[in-house]
Amino acid sequence: MTLRDTLTKLKYRKRLINVFKSAGLFLGDAERPFFPKIHSVKLFPQFTSIIFTLPNGLDPKLITKNAYIFRQYFGKSIELEGDIKRFRLTVFTTTIPVKLAYKIDAVLPVVADHKLGIICGKDRTGQYVSFDLTTQPHILIAGETGSGKSTQLRSILTTLILTKKPSDLRLYLGDCKKSEFHLFRNVEHVQCVLSSPHDIREMLCEIKTELDRRSDLTEVFGVSHIDELPAEHRVPYLVVAIDEFVMLRKDADIMDILTEVVAIGRTLGVFAILSMQRPNAKVLDTTIRANLTVSMGFKLRDITESRIVNTPGANEIETQGRFIMNSDKLYEIQAPYLTMEQARELLNPFVIAKGKVKKVAPLTEKDVFND
Template structure:
């Protein structure tokens, strides 16, 4: 596209955005000296045509209500089509208009996954974006994860691939997993996996597990103090410790247990430097469980389809209540929003991938599956 054509094209795009402002009633009316009325629209700073999308940057005028932008999102969809995304707050906003729809399904691929996470110390494989690129991040840098989504949204499948990917990427001496399955339905798959030090379903055992991790946290804090370092990665090589990931599914069922909730709060507040990280998931995000302090400790939230705007607000993933595609989610990373499609890893495929990591003691009793009759869920490990 030559310069003149680009200028003309950008002019038409600008007029289209102004038409959207007008249709959404995002303007201020002022009186002119001749007695006529004029409309002032939000200021358009930039229109940039990228490969696969067009980006519009604009700011609201002083006095305009920011909530109107989200409320009138349907108008932008009517003007630009359904493949749009609006990000921003208070005054500055960025509108992305994409040329193509996101994939509605992405099958988990081991080779692609390991390439995407190769530079991460403790990888979290998230999913593909609108451009088909796999998105991942390092939990050591961005600690603790909250996942929310109603039944059938893809939340459980995401948990499955997250844990499987961690196991595939780290040796047992580099990573220890502690799993709490309040629904008693999600983590059977990980029984007898060498990385898994506890895989429990009863509230009493989850409480014991957290007491154990609190003790481990204190030991690690003392070790950092002895060597005068700020993070376990800075310890001498001969004193290096494995990362620990605690994952509890449907933890909202534990909300009445003050010891458990206090322990989770302490782990998310202090765990990062000690190499202890938390993944929590829930079907129905509840504000009374996720207060401001608890939510601020969870750097990342993945919001799959939830029931309503209140639940999406609790997760800090606005728009999650409008998701219609299974496996689609919004991810909030310290205030930055991304729309992704999670990798689909079936139960059978996960079993095959995990088979090389399975161990079974001579008495054939699973080493990380604990029953009500156990005096200590950690006694067998010791």
């Protein structure tokens, strides 16, 4: 360890002690304070990690309550994680890019190991964040007009198309605003792009039939997931993406089917991506919210909307394309910006002449028992 590193660690320790003093994070009195114990200060190229534990009897809620004091001393680019006693303070030395262009050569390696790779963007360490929709199923995307929500939908769907064969992935798109999904209308993977509530209801009824069909298949072959079906009975993944689905809230049939998709779709290979501008607690009832395992909150109007989406701090976002993601933990991420023109160019090899909207074929006895 160099002398410079030693001095840097001492600086961080001293600064953290000052946080404890300012926040009243100690037992005893000001003359003889009993501070939390700092176990380690580790320096990395992109961040510094500090581990500390609270003395028994000190309320851990004081950490959350006084988080603003940590930011006053260490800056906005920090992360506090912990529970009852042990906490980790991460101070990032790099910043999230204000703009991030979608570059296919950079994106493809990030999602290469996923069955259904979802590209998110870059985090505070400057690294790309992605996840597998098959293990973290169903996404909620929320954000005001111009916040970057629609661009994120575009990059997610484009990446899925570029990384999966049409025989392995089918997309069902509901475009309630009639402005976002026309780009995908003639893409081979896309079964339909619909905008009217009546047509979307019919589409979801087909998805409901397909859920029942796949459930029958798993029962017949005694498997717990469609990926375990015999090769001759394998079925493609289905992704149902509905933009501004709040406009469908008055249709009970639609909401019931969406609730069923997010409740049981994972093991049957059926996934939902739902987006909305103005989160509404009545639309996002507890059943739907509990099963939307990933939330992406772009700029939201107020703290109430941030709580509904479960992305604390999304109401404070000031940068276009920036969002808070809640999945296995909280992330602050800059989404990749994919223009319409770029997307058309990337999707062009998959464009075909479309006829009538494809229907999901029902399961037949021959399908099940064919040897």
